Amino acid sequence: MALALKLLKQLRGPSTTTSTILYRNLRPRFSNLRSTIRLFSDPPLSEPLTIPPHQKPHSPSPSSLNQYELAKFAAIAETWWDSEGPFKPLHQLNPTRLAFIRSTLCRHFGRDPLSPRPFEGLKFVDVGCGGGIVSEPLARLGATVMGVDAVEKNIKIARLHADLDPLTSSIEYRCTTAEKLVEEQKNFDAVFALEVIEHVADPAEFCKSLAALTVPGGATVISTINRSMRAYATAIVAAEYLLHWLPKGTHQWSSFLTPEELALILERASISVQEMAGFVYNPLTGRWSLSDDVNVNFIAYATKIKTANL
Numbered sequence: 001m002a003l004a005l006k007l008l009k010q011l012r013g014p015s016t017t018t019s020t021i022l023y024r025n026l027r028p029r030f031s032n033l034r035s036t037i038r039l040f041s042d043p044p045l046s047e048p049l050t051i052p053p054h055q056k057p058h059s060p061s062p063s064s065l066n067q068y069e070l071a072k073f074a075a076i077a078e079t080w081w082d083s084e085g086p087f088k089p090l091h092q093l094n095p096t097r098l099a100f101i102r103s104t105l106c107r108h109f110g111r112d113p114l115s116p117r118p119f120e121g122l123k124f125v126d127v128g129c130g131g132g133i134v135s136e137p138l139a140r141l142g143a144t145v146m147g148v149d150a151v152e153k154n155i156k157i158a159r160l161h162a163d164l165d166p167l168t169s170s171i172e173y174r175c176t177t178a179e180k181l182v183e184e185q186k187n188f189d190a191v192f193a194l195e196v197i198e199h200v201a202d203p204a205e206f207c208k209s210l211a212a213l214t215v216p217g218g219a220t221v222i223s224t225i226n227r228s229m230r231a232y233a234t235a236i237v238a239a240e241y242l243l244h245w246l247p248k249g250t251h252q253w254s255s256f257l258t259p260e261e262l263a264l265i266l267e268r269a270s271i272s273v274q275e276m277a278g279f280v281y282n283p284l285t286g287r288w289s290l291s292d293d294v295n296v297n298f299i300a301y302a303t304k305i306k307t308a309n310l
């Protein structure tokens, strides 16, 4: 009973989060997501992407830090590279999210997806990199990678692990935030924030920082969890309380964004979503695969709008 009440409280969540407000006010505008955004199974584009006019330039953003969320990651920082530990779901998901990244970004940058190092010469930043589970393969694929995380312990673990392999030892890890990099006027060909936006203080401001870090015409890749009933049942009840894949309290349902909300806040930050895919888990094989089903875990590839005055 106590568990049921706790779950119900989590499901309700705070009533005035940005995502809740966006959901209530703007969902009707995005009722037909399928008509505006390509899904990964659609045939590749033969024409270059048409980028709609931008809305407004970036202005300095407040902190994206949510200390309560960061404390949860600091508490389990030593376990980043334990493939059977709390980050097991991210390790299992990694090949599938990298398949999406490789295919969309090779198309975006006109690179050969069969090449062993298709991202050679490109500058990437992995925001909220944790222990470097994504930064490392991106470096092996040839990119010059900066990995940033707000938790110092994560950065130390990431650095130690990357130093074990000459192909990843060039990664520049820094304990900082996207908004601080914006202040330093850094920019990158591609910006990644995988499984991070559901942990930040203000998703819309966070997206503005990601946009400011992306060069005009560059790419932004974001993955997160949908605020759906199915996500509540699987990503919270099953993963945290029944299967114990993740520590209890890892996710707050009310902090999740729907694909429509994510597309909207990106659009407002001059980032246009081009393609989305869902990640679907097969409990029999223990494997994830890409799908058109964006009901639970999903990933979006977007482009920074090219304009003269950005």
Ligand SMILES: C[S@@+](CC[C@H](N)C(=O)[O-])C[C@H]1O[C@@H](n2cnc3c(N)ncnc32)[C@H](O)[C@@H]1O
Residues within 6 Å of the ligand: 064, 065, 066, 069, 070, 073, 090, 127, 128, 129, 130, 131, 132, 133, 134, 148, 149, 150, 151, 154, 176, 177, 178, 193, 194, 195, 196, 199, 200, 201
């Ligand atoms: C679920 S983990 C994802 C790690 C990594 N992106 C991956 O997918 O393997 C979320 C990470 O985001 C970091 N984080 C949360 N809020 C942040 C912020 N505002 N700025 C930078 N890092 C942040 C946390 O410390 C944590 O390492």
